[in-house]
Amino acid sequence: MTSKFSLALLLAGLAATPAMAQAPACGGNFAQFLEGVKAEAMARGVSGEIATRALRNASIDKKVLSRDRAQGVFRQTFLQFSKRSVSSNRMQVGAKKIKQYANTFARAEAEYGVPAAVITAFWGLETDFGAVQGDFNTMNALATLAHDCRRPELFRPQLLAAVEMVGHGDLDPAGTTGAWAGEIGQVQMLPRDIIEYGVDGDGDGHVNLKKSSEDAIMTAAKFIKALGWRAGEPWLAEVSVPSGNFPYEKSGLDSGMTLGDWTALGVGFRNGQPTSQNLPADLLFPQGRNGPAFLAFPNFSIYLEWNQSFIYTTSAAYFATRLAGAKPYDAGNPGDGLDDGAMKQLQQKLAARGHDVGKIDGILGGGTRAAVRAEQMRLGLPADGWPDQALLGRL
Template sequence: MTSKLTLALVATGLAAITAAVPARAQGPACGGDLGSFLNGVKAEAVAKGISPDVADRALRNASIDNKVLSRDRAQGVFRQTFLEFSQRSVSGNRMQVGTKRMQQYADTFARAEAEYGVPAPVITAFWGLETDFGAVQGDFNTMNALVTLAHDCRRPELFRPQLLAAIEMVSHDDLDPARTTGAWAGEIGQVQMLPEDIIEYGVDGDGDGHVTLKTSSEDAIMTAANFIRSLGWRAGEPWLAEVSVPSGQFPYEKSGLGQGMTVNDWTALGVTFRNGAPTSQNLPADLLLPQGRGGPAFLAFQNFGIYLEWNQSFIYTVSAAYFATRLGGAQRYDAGNPAQGLGDAAMKQLQEKLAARGHDVGDIDGILGAGTRAATRAEQLRLGLPADGWPTAELLNRL
């Protein structure tokens, strides 16, 4: 999945990774003759302290994988609604398997929470959504995938550091250049982590002296907890809670991220919790209406920001956070009766009209992203419509 942790989710870019190609890298930074490129990578690895023999072994049989380039060029877009994606991804089977995994690895999860403050449902939800608890980890040769993407001149500053980190993993005997496989963008293991993150946050959860996220669930659980903590997880605090919004007049324009409201503010407006309120009424909380005022409603707390660090897709993150609440004992959401959304062509038409009015909606791509939601909310408010950020045919017609 696309994020600082994973790069493969269709819908998002790769902005979470910020490492740059060293200014003095030997050989071409990207492109050109593959042999010359690999010689430059080997020289850079040796300069970082990797032995020449290891660098040579790691890259000896490396080749360009055109299937990787095809996947990279053909990344799809996230066009499903929240109800569509969440109902498919948070299935009854995933709930059952996730519950069993939390019981099976109860001791490991307890240690993860004690050391890193991250509860079992949060880790388990990511584990399930990323790889179906390790069942679907990808079959691309990891070294070839990273060589391909680092050699390709589209985003070498993102992938060359990952290639160098993979070579370092070879030196630790944590990656076999011939046999290690994963996702097309270089993610490895049951929670789909990139080599740099494995090196920095990897934890030997089973005590065998190695961090093997492909085969060791204990390693995957502890490493995921360590990584999530590094993103700023606040131990003991909630991440998402389903709520009910009162019917009739309601300030929907206060919904969305970053509105500066607290739990106390929302309860004063008549918002109620369906699965029990948090102990502190002063917690900052944002009202999320992924399909407008007619659909499910959630309060997102500061820990929800960690989900956005993991993946920048709004639909994925709300679904992952909701999945974690279900694993933690929450009831299934009230799906409500949301208004019909816009199709691809109509959404593009709406974006064009919003852009013409000076709103920054990003690309005219038919995707309901953060910019389009904010612009929709602003125009709904201007036109006297409930400003819930959910584009409808009525809004399009009014514009």
């Protein structure tokens, strides 16, 4: 998986330099572009020898451009994606990894407050515990995306960070490979984040997220803590909701509700209840009120920082609860929802009513879910944020 880091982190430190003023920030002659990057790297303290070695053989990778322009959209439902991603094999391998690296995980939790299950779930979903890390040359990928003028503000800082990593001995310009968008290693991190949050977990003097599981575990823990992880608190818990006249309109993110509020409404827990009744909690129905139901706590926001897809983040958080000992969710009997054409038709109708659903793309994102909930409330339907043919027909 890619694109998991917040724009705030990616865009930090983009102040213009004289080097950027002398050469185009993107586009144009590629050799001239690289000279500009080299000059900027040197202005930031990288030696000329290192900058030259890092960029000497960089080239445009047309496969990277093809991947960038053909990014697929996330159309799977929660049940489809979670059943595939939280497989029995991943559960077994994850449990073995937690046992194998027990000392490292214990150190990670002691220093950063992040449990083994949380780190392991990301590790498994990102690269199958290091087995699938990507085969794109990292320097070429970042140079290609920085030179391309679609998003240079995102990728030029990453290219400069990669040059810096060459000087640290943590990136080989010719041999380091990773994802097409420049993420490296077992937990798929971008160069700037590796520099800022990288931890030498195995004590060899380097941060090698490709080969060292100890480095990957400790670095992921430090990064997750930096995103705001609250030690000792839950992140997601499966719940049951009473039948009858339940206030579904209170569900969704940023509800302003607490654990105590939900228990007072009859919400029950399938795997043990957290103790703090004042803990903020949001009720989530990733596939409607007839499917699985979860309470999400403040730590769930960290998942949304890692990856902005609601289905991916909920699946990752659920995977972590399973590794921590929770039972498989009760799938219930939800409908499949709307197909692509019907979802676009729904978004058009919602937009026509003044709702901000973003791009008409057939994707049930946060804006569309909020709009669906608002219309369900207006029409007197259970406001669980899950669109179906009945809602489309009423609109």
